Amino acid sequence: MNPLCTQIHYLLSPKSVVIVGASADYSKFTGRTVKYVLRHRYPGKLYAVNPTRTEISGIPCFPSVKDLPEAVDTAFIQIAAKGVPGVIEQCIERQVKSIIIHTAGLGESGEEGKKTQERIKAQIREAGIRVVGPNCAGIVNMTESMILSPIACYEIDDLPAGRIGLISQSGGLTGAYVSRAADRGIGFSYVISTGNEMDLGVSEFAHYLLRDEHTDAIAIFLEALRDVNLFREVAVEAMNRRKPIVVLKVGRTEVGARAAASHTGALTGADTIYDAFFRQYGIVRVETLEDLFEVPALFCKAKPPKGRNVGIITTTGGGATIVLEAAAQAGLQFPPPSDSAIREATAFLPSFAAKSNPMDVTMSGAGGGFKKGLELLMKDDTFDMIVGVVGTSSQFEPHLGVQPIVEVCKDATKPLVAFCNPNAADALRLFEKNGIPSFRTPESCGRALGYLVKYGEALDGFNRGKGQQRTADPDSxxxxxxxxxxxxxxxxxxxxxxxxxxxxxxxxxxxxxxxxxxxxxxxxxxxxxxxxxxxxxxxxxxxxxxxxxxxxxxxxxxxxxxxxxxxxxxxxxxxxxxxxxxxxxxxMAAKGVELIIGMKRDASFGPVIMFGLGGIFVEVFKDVAFRVPPISLSDAREMIGEIKGEKLLNGYRGMEKMDCEAIASTLMSVAGLSLDLGEEIRELDINPLIVYPQGKGIRVVDALICR
Missing domain, CATH: 3.30.1490.20 (ATP-grasp fold, A domain)
Incomplete structure (x- = not known):
C-alpha cells in the first residue's frame, strides 16, 4: 500500500473512532451519527467526546480528545465551527491518525469561515494528518459496517454492501443515492462525502478505490476537480486495470464566461473541457442521478460487448421502442435476426407476433415463448448484447418474463440486461440478486448500453496506443x-x-x-x-x-x-x-477544406486543444472537438472523426479524400508546442488551416497567438 493509500485507509477502515460533539438525543444531527454507527454494528472501538456525559448509549464518553485512553484511527468532528481548530490541536497532541470534519460554516461561508479553514489547513499540514471535509456528510464503509454519517438514509436496516465505490462532492445527495439504490438491492462498497476538500478530495479517494479489492467500479458526483494531474494519473491507471470510472458532472451551462480574444477561447467553456477530458481518458459521463448507480452496477456485472448490435425481446412493443430509440441515439444498431433465427421463431410464435428486432412475443410468453425467443437471440451471432423488456407481468406474473431472464442469464454468453415497464420493485431486486443489470426506465436502459459499448471502445483505443503520448519537452x-x-x-x-x-x-x-x-x-x-x-x-x-x-x-x-x-x-x-x-x-493558397486548430490555456487543466471546421463561421456552427494534452496520435485521429464535417474530409459524394494524417500530425505538433512553451502562450488560433487531398498536406493561412 503506497503512503497516500495508507493514510486514507485510516479514514475508510478505522479500527477505532471518536465522535467529537456526540449527543444522546437521536433527533439531532449530532445524535444521529451515534445512532447509525451503533445501528449498523460498527465492529471497532468507539469513543465519544461530550464534557457533560460519561457515556452515550453505552459508548464511553470523555471531556476532550486529549482525555481519550488511546490514539484512535479517526476522529469525527461535529461541533460549532469556532471550536474546530482547538479540537484539531487536541487531535494532533493525542496522535489521532485521521479526521472527518462534518462541521459546516468554514470555507464555504464568508471571510471569517475561510480564515478558520486556512488556519486548520496549516495545522494539519504541519502535523501530517489527513482530513476529509469540512462540510462533509461523513464516510461509510459498507464492507465493514462502518457508518460515520448523520444522513437519514442510514435509518434503513440491512443496507446491502456492493461493489461500487461512491465519491460525492454533495453530502446531501449521498442519501439519495444510498436510499434509491437500496430500494433496488444495489449496494456500495464505500460512500465518501468530500465536502470542501480542504485536504483530501475526489482525486485522492479515487486513487484509493482504484486499488481497493472490494470495489469494481467508481461512481463520482462531481462539481469540479481540485487536482487534475492526480485524477489524470488515476484515469490512466483505471484504464490499465479495466476498472470503470462513472461521473455525474454538474455545471453544463456556463454564465458570464470571460470574453476571449480568439475563436478557441470563445468556444472553450469549462464544461467543454471536462467533456473532452472524460472522453480522452475513458471516463463515462452520465446524465441523471439514477444513472450514477445503474451504470456502475451494469459495469460490475457485464463486460463490454464485442460490437454495437443489440437484440431486443419484449412482451410490450411501446416499452421496447423507447429502449431502442434511446440506444439508437447512443449510436447502437438493431439489425434483424438471422434468417435461421427467424425460421425457428416462426415455429413457436403466433403469426401476428413480430419476429424482427424487437422480437415481440405478445401473449405467447404464457406458453414459454419469451424464454424460447430469448434463448434464440442469445445464440444468434448477429447480436452482441440482448435486452429483455417485460410488461405488467413483471409485477404480477413474474414467471412469464422475469423468471425466464433469470434462467437464461445463468448460461449467457453475451451481456443481458432487463427493463420492466411497471415499477416492479420485487422484479428489480430479483434481477440484482442474480447479477442481472436492470433499469427503472427505458431511457436509462438504452443510455446505459451505449455507455457500456463506448467504454469498451475506449479500452480498445487505449490498448492500441493511447499511452504513446507526446509529453512536454521545454528544453527542445x-x-x-x-x-x-x-x-x-x-x-x-x-x-x-x-x-x-x-x-x-x-x-x-x-x-x-x-x-x-x-x-x-x-x-x-x-x-x-x-x-x-x-x-x-x-x-x-x-x-x-x-x-x-x-x-x-x-x-x-x-x-x-x-x-x-x-x-x-x-x-x-x-x-x-x-x-x-x-x-x-x-x-494565394490553393483551395481545399478550411479547418481550425486552436489552443486555450485553462487554469485547472492547462492547455486544451480544439479542432474543427474553420473559416469565419466557426463560432456559428461550433463543429469542433477538444482534447487535453498530452495527446496521442490516436487522440488526434479521434478528434478528426468526432466533428460532423468529418464527411467532407473522407470523400463525401465523390470528393477527394483529404490528408487526415497531415491534420493529425499538426494536432500533435500544436499539442507539443502548448506543453513545451507552458505559460508563454495563453491562446492560439490557426484559422483557416487548409487541408489538401491525401499526400498533399496542409497549409496555415492565418494564425493568432495570445500570450
Whole structure:
C-alpha cells in the first residue's frame, strides 16, 4: 500500500473512532451519527467526546480528545465551527491518525469561515494528518459496517454492501443515492462525502478505490476537480486495470464566461473541457442521478460487448421502442435476426407476433415463448448484447418474463440486461440478486448500453496506443527557437509572428514576406508570384476580416500599389492610434477544406486543444472537438472523426479524400508546442488551416497567438 493509500485507509477502515460533539438525543444531527454507527454494528472501538456525559448509549464518553485512553484511527468532528481548530490541536497532541470534519460554516461561508479553514489547513499540514471535509456528510464503509454519517438514509436496516465505490462532492445527495439504490438491492462498497476538500478530495479517494479489492467500479458526483494531474494519473491507471470510472458532472451551462480574444477561447467553456477530458481518458459521463448507480452496477456485472448490435425481446412493443430509440441515439444498431433465427421463431410464435428486432412475443410468453425467443437471440451471432423488456407481468406474473431472464442469464454468453415497464420493485431486486443489470426506465436502459459499448471502445483505443503520448519537452531546440520569438513580442502576436512560432515546430505555413513600404511589397509579390494576398499586420487587429484590412487575389503590381494605401487607411479608421508592423504579402493558397486548430490555456487543466471546421463561421456552427494534452496520435485521429464535417474530409459524394494524417500530425505538433512553451502562450488560433487531398498536406493561412 503506497503512503497516500495508507493514510486514507485510516479514514475508510478505522479500527477505532471518536465522535467529537456526540449527543444522546437521536433527533439531532449530532445524535444521529451515534445512532447509525451503533445501528449498523460498527465492529471497532468507539469513543465519544461530550464534557457533560460519561457515556452515550453505552459508548464511553470523555471531556476532550486529549482525555481519550488511546490514539484512535479517526476522529469525527461535529461541533460549532469556532471550536474546530482547538479540537484539531487536541487531535494532533493525542496522535489521532485521521479526521472527518462534518462541521459546516468554514470555507464555504464568508471571510471569517475561510480564515478558520486556512488556519486548520496549516495545522494539519504541519502535523501530517489527513482530513476529509469540512462540510462533509461523513464516510461509510459498507464492507465493514462502518457508518460515520448523520444522513437519514442510514435509518434503513440491512443496507446491502456492493461493489461500487461512491465519491460525492454533495453530502446531501449521498442519501439519495444510498436510499434509491437500496430500494433496488444495489449496494456500495464505500460512500465518501468530500465536502470542501480542504485536504483530501475526489482525486485522492479515487486513487484509493482504484486499488481497493472490494470495489469494481467508481461512481463520482462531481462539481469540479481540485487536482487534475492526480485524477489524470488515476484515469490512466483505471484504464490499465479495466476498472470503470462513472461521473455525474454538474455545471453544463456556463454564465458570464470571460470574453476571449480568439475563436478557441470563445468556444472553450469549462464544461467543454471536462467533456473532452472524460472522453480522452475513458471516463463515462452520465446524465441523471439514477444513472450514477445503474451504470456502475451494469459495469460490475457485464463486460463490454464485442460490437454495437443489440437484440431486443419484449412482451410490450411501446416499452421496447423507447429502449431502442434511446440506444439508437447512443449510436447502437438493431439489425434483424438471422434468417435461421427467424425460421425457428416462426415455429413457436403466433403469426401476428413480430419476429424482427424487437422480437415481440405478445401473449405467447404464457406458453414459454419469451424464454424460447430469448434463448434464440442469445445464440444468434448477429447480436452482441440482448435486452429483455417485460410488461405488467413483471409485477404480477413474474414467471412469464422475469423468471425466464433469470434462467437464461445463468448460461449467457453475451451481456443481458432487463427493463420492466411497471415499477416492479420485487422484479428489480430479483434481477440484482442474480447479477442481472436492470433499469427503472427505458431511457436509462438504452443510455446505459451505449455507455457500456463506448467504454469498451475506449479500452480498445487505449490498448492500441493511447499511452504513446507526446509529453512536454521545454528544453527542445524547437521550444528555444519559439521562445526567442515570443520574448520579443507583445501580448498579442501578429499573424506573421504567430506563423514564425508555428514554423519552429515544423508546421507548414504559406509563403510570405513582411514589408514596410510599397516598394518592398512590390518586390515580395514578384518573388512569391501573383496573385497574392495582402494583410495589415497589427497586434491591435487580431481578426483582420472584421476590420477589412485583408485583400485576396491581388493580380498585378498596379492593383497591389492601389491596395497598399487603401488597407493602411482602413486600419487607421478601425483604430485611430493603431500600431502597424507592416503589410504581409502572402501567396494565394490553393483551395481545399478550411479547418481550425486552436489552443486555450485553462487554469485547472492547462492547455486544451480544439479542432474543427474553420473559416469565419466557426463560432456559428461550433463543429469542433477538444482534447487535453498530452495527446496521442490516436487522440488526434479521434478528434478528426468526432466533428460532423468529418464527411467532407473522407470523400463525401465523390470528393477527394483529404490528408487526415497531415491534420493529425499538426494536432500533435500544436499539442507539443502548448506543453513545451507552458505559460508563454495563453491562446492560439490557426484559422483557416487548409487541408489538401491525401499526400498533399496542409497549409496555415492565418494564425493568432495570445500570450
Amino acid at each position: 531546440p524547437n521550444a528555444a527557437k519559439a521562445l526567442n520569438i515570443l520574448v520579443t513580442s507583445g501580448q498579442i502576436l501578429t499573424e506573421y509572428d504567430s506563423k514564425r512560432v508555428l514554423s519552429t515546430y515544423g508546421i507548414a505555413v504559406t509563403r510570405e514576406k513582411m514589408t514596410g513600404d510599397v516598394e518592398q511589397a512590390k518586390q515580395a509579390a514578384k518573388e512569391i508570384g501573383y496573385p497574392v494576398v495582402m494583410k495589415v499586420m497589427s497586434a491591435d487587429i487580431p481578426h483582420k476580416s472584421e476590420a477589412g484590412v485583408i485583400k485576396l487575389g491581388v493580380p498585378s503590381e498596379s492593383e497591389l500599389v492601389a491596395a497598399y494605401g487603401e488597407l493602411l487607411a482602413k486600419a487607421k479608421r478601425f483604430k485611430a492610434d493603431v500600431r502597424i508592423d507592416g503589410v504581409l504579402i502572402q501567396e
